[in-house]
């Protein structure tokens with residue numbers, strides 16, 4: 115377990131103590147938010163509700179027998195993955211959202227509020243009563259976790275819901291009529307933590323290459339579309355120290371709030387403007403920016419419409435750059451495995467790879483750049499090799515979940531040996547393109 119995972123349970127325990135709680139119900143999406151606490155202090159968890167989970171740590175749940183409710187869509191890869199993992203947890207309750215695709219950027223609480231609200235309330239009310247928090251202050255921060263308390267009754271800790279734009283908001287009023295909702299935020303939980311740790315990994319080498327190709331000169335302006343918690347705009351601001359105007363735009367208000375807080379934390383807020391906006395309909399005039407970039411965003415919407423907008427808001431002669439995840443390039447797992455197992459674990463699209471209809475997570479990126487009329491397009495597939503840290507752990511866990519008995523044995527043996535000689539890494543593929551908007 116990585117250091118980041120190890121510290122989150124400590125923070126949550128501090129939060130529970132601060133609120134005067136012996137235990138609480140928890141609801142989450144991302145395994146990183148609950149698996150550490152469940153593994154080490156399961157007695158603090160009265161129940162666990164998973165909403166459109168980005169993976170389920172079955173091993174921890176099997177050994178802890180926590181009351182579990184799992185809500186997921188039935189469409190596409192996320193639906194299949196959840197169904198496969200839930201089959202290993204026969205005691206779990208399931209709410210399957212019919213005809214619903216639930217990638218990390220889905221907005222399940224907005225789209226299926228009543229169905230999900232009713233299931234959570236029924237689930238929690240059938241379990242034993244838990245004491246409410248002994249605290250009057252409804253908003254606060256402890257151990258660098260922010261909290262917002264609403265309602266009274268059994269405490270229900272709501273962890274962030276991946277990239278969902280609405281997060282828990284549409285359900286807070288309904289839930290807080292039955293229990294005491296405690297909504298958590300900050301850089302150590304949810305997708306903010308996930309993206310921040312990715313930004314501390316060699317993913318940033320891929321981004322640095324993209325930034326270098328922009329050839330920014332002092333006074334030029336840069337727009338990052340889909341900036342999320344803002345790791346890339348902060349990196350740009352750190353490098354340029356006010357010599358360039360930097361704007362981050364995102365459709366997700368929750369992530370923008372966290373991005374602003376992180377920029378303040380790093381004393382970079384005076385160099386970055388954050389703004390709400392949709393990549394498919396950017397709130398900027400034509401020919402406004404010297405460069406426009408977008409990193410792992412074109413998977414989540416209509417990629418051609420986004421690209422047309424990037425081109426529209428960029429000045430003639432300016433650069434447009436994009437990075438997308440890749441479902442068509444193999445990963446590279448640096449382990450001496452049998453040919454069959456190596457082929458399986460390196461296979462393109464083995465896991466992850468959620469893409470919207472019209473989204474882009476493959477080499478079509480290059481064709482799209484050419485079709486958009488861009489000149490001098492550089493086309494650079496790249497691999498980010500993860501040798502340690504949470505990103506390695508995340509990819510490792512996703513692979514482990516797909517191995518059977520013999521494969522698992524071979525894998526674990528190879529990992530042990532490679533860790534001893536310090537050669538274990540998993541390289542994650544991306545497609546990157548940079549082009550120039552033609553003049554005239």
Ligand SMILES: C[S@@+](CC[C@H](N)C(=O)[O-])C[C@H]1O[C@@H](n2cnc3c(N)ncnc32)[C@H](O)[C@@H]1O
Pocket residue numbers: 219277309313339340341342343344345346363364365366369391392393394408409410411414415
């Ligand atoms: C995987 S995150 C990447 C964040 C950041 N670019 C990075 O690489 O760390 C994808 C981001 O794109 C944003 N996004 C998705 N669709 C969008 C759209 N139509 N308009 C603006 N932002 C969007 C999401 O809200 C999220 O913050």
